[in-house]
Amino acid sequence: MQRYLGIALLGAALVAGSAQARDSYEHVRFGVDVPYEPMEYRTADGELTGFDIDLGNALCEQMGITCEWIEQQWDGIIPGLMARNYDAIMSSMTINEERRAQVLFSDAYLTVPSAWFAPAESEIETPDEQTLDGLTLGVQRGTLQDSYATDFYGDVANVRRYATADDMLLDMESGRLDLVFVNYPVGKTTLLDSERGDYRVVGEMIREPYEYFGDGIAIAFRPRDEALAERFNEALAELQESGVYDEIHDRYFRE
Amino acid sequence: MELTTWLTDLLDGNLIFTPQTLGYYWDGLVTTSQLVFLSLLAGLVLAIPLAIGRSSRHRWISLPIYVYTYVFRGTPLLIQLYIIYYGVVFVDGIQESIFWPLLREAFYPALIAFTLNTAAYTTEIFRGAIKATSRGEIEAARAYGMSNALTMRRIVLPSAFRRALPAYGNEVIFMLHASAIASVVTLMDLTGAARFVYARFYAPFEAFLFVAAIYLCLTFAILYFFRFLEKRLLAHLKPA
The missing domain is CATH 3.40.190.10 (Periplasmic binding protein-like II)
Incomplete structure (x- = not known):
């Protein structure tokens, strides 16, 4: 009996605690x-x-x-x-x-818009279903860039999903990825302005469709x-x- | 056609288990099965000569093998996978070598790591079984005039394999479970598919419980396969 009383009190304390936290x-x-x-x-x-x-x-x-x-x-x-x-x-x-x-x-x-980034020597000009066919694309798992790349190019290209942006950049550097799709400021700082190698933006800044880029x-x-x-x-x-x-x-x- | 309509009806109104996500789970199942099966097969092929070498009386043969099994059993598989996947790119000229098309993919580095790991464990399992061969059997083989190689082939290995079977069955199941870490190097195995669904729909319970159920089914299949093998091969050990 006493044990149940203890649990009940603990429950009451939790409820009271969260109710308090809600206010301020x-x-x-x-x-x-x-x-x-x-x-x-x-x-x-x-x-x-x-x-x-x-x-x-x-x-x-x-x-x-x-x-x-x-x-x-x-x-x-x-x-x-x-x-x-x-x-x-x-x-x-x-x-x-x-x-x-x-x-x-x-x-x-x-x-912020999103953008495709590729090594400077890459030959792709505009990313679409034809040019991305058979290529390896890097995204961070669970990002809107992941959803976009999966839904638009998941059938033609090999989409590789990374837990952290760092792991993705490491694979970009080692030549495992043909393109990465990230938000533009991140790509600019970590690829364009970095010492990692020569990279460039491929195609336009991407802000549409609304369901993805919001x-x-x-x-x-x-x-x-x-x-x-x-x-x-x-x-x-x-x-x-x-x-x-x-x-x-x-x-x-x-x- | 009928299957698709049936599936669409079944999934109607379900936000998480759509034909698309089930497709990811299916691809994941294929990747996991390939990875586990191939690494176990290659590991087994490597482990047999290594186990024989490991039980050799010559230290220059057994010591290097001991170091190998010690290192691979003494470090986490996750670390081995990281070292092989991310470490391999720091080898000079690897990008230009003929191996790069394979190492570029996530599958082969993972396969190499898993194979080396399971080979190390299997070597030790077999070595134990070889060592446990009763002296009488070997002496009898000698008395028949069998050479070392023939004794190994006809007497020691067949009985050692039987003794090793239950322990090896465990190793197969461990390997299936260990393969869940393959998704850290972007491989879309079963766990990778679950992580994708989890991250996309913010539904940890559905995503991971479903995949846990698939792993359970696989484990049961392996379990029953080994039970069947044991029944056949270890029939002579059953109490009469």
Whole structure:
């Protein structure tokens, strides 16, 4: 009997605890998939940095709360949010319908196109079903780029899915991949501007179709945390007003 | 045609198990089976001479084999797979060599890693069985005037294989389960298919429970195959 009482009390405490947490967050934990340069990555001395990180910290400061960053591999990032391993995802997540069914998004804070990248000596000019036929394409598993490449070219090309962007770049460097499909800022920083070798963009920037590329990048919350999302939206508007947002933006996306 | 309509009806309204994702699971099943079967076969072929060498009295034969089995049994298969898959590209000139078309794919590095790993375990299983051959049988063979090679072929190996069978059956099942790590090098095996479905539909339970059920079926098939073999080959050990 006593044992059941203990379980009941524990259950009651859990319910009370989560009810309390719902009201006001004084401390927000962000889930983030690292590395994804320049959005989120570590400097040589191990410090976490990037556009998302700086903007997230600035938002927390604006709201007068503290925040911390928890690393989570991309393919488990939404289940991790649901499992309460963290309170929000700020990891270059694009708003699209599939995800909107699972999470609550803040206002978009950035729009980035995706692009195909290939070694400089590659002969492909425009990626389509004919030119990609039989080639090996690299994407990060569970990204919108994965969905797009799988649905459009999965039948003609060999799509290889990587757990981390790092593993994918390593295979690009070693010549295992003919093309990779990533969001443009990441490809620019990690391939075009890097010492890894000579790479170029193949074809146009890709922003369509809408079901895949959606409305831009936003912070994701659990659906019931509407109040928290609202507070972040207000803070984001304030930062855009005051010019802090532009200052952080220029830090990472100066052409 | 009938099968497709039946399947479409069955899957109607199901968001996760669409013909597309079932196709991924099917391809995954094929990849896993190929990988496990080929690595076990190659591992078995390698293990027989290695096991004989490992039980040799000459240290210059047995010692290198011991080092090999020690290294491959003493390190995680995941690390071996990483080293072979990512490490091979740092070998100078590998991209220009004739092996590159094979090593470029994820399948062959994984096959090499799995083969070397299972060969190491199988070598030790067989060595134990060879060592356990009773002295009387060998002495009897000697008395008949059999040479070392003939004794090995006619007396030692046939009985050693039978003794090794239950332990080897376990190794086959371990290998099936170990093959689940192949997806870390982008191979779309069963686990790779499950990870894809998990990441795409955010449905960990459905994706992984389904794949766990497939692994269970495979394990049962292997189990019954070995039970059948044991019944036939080890009939003389059954209590009368």
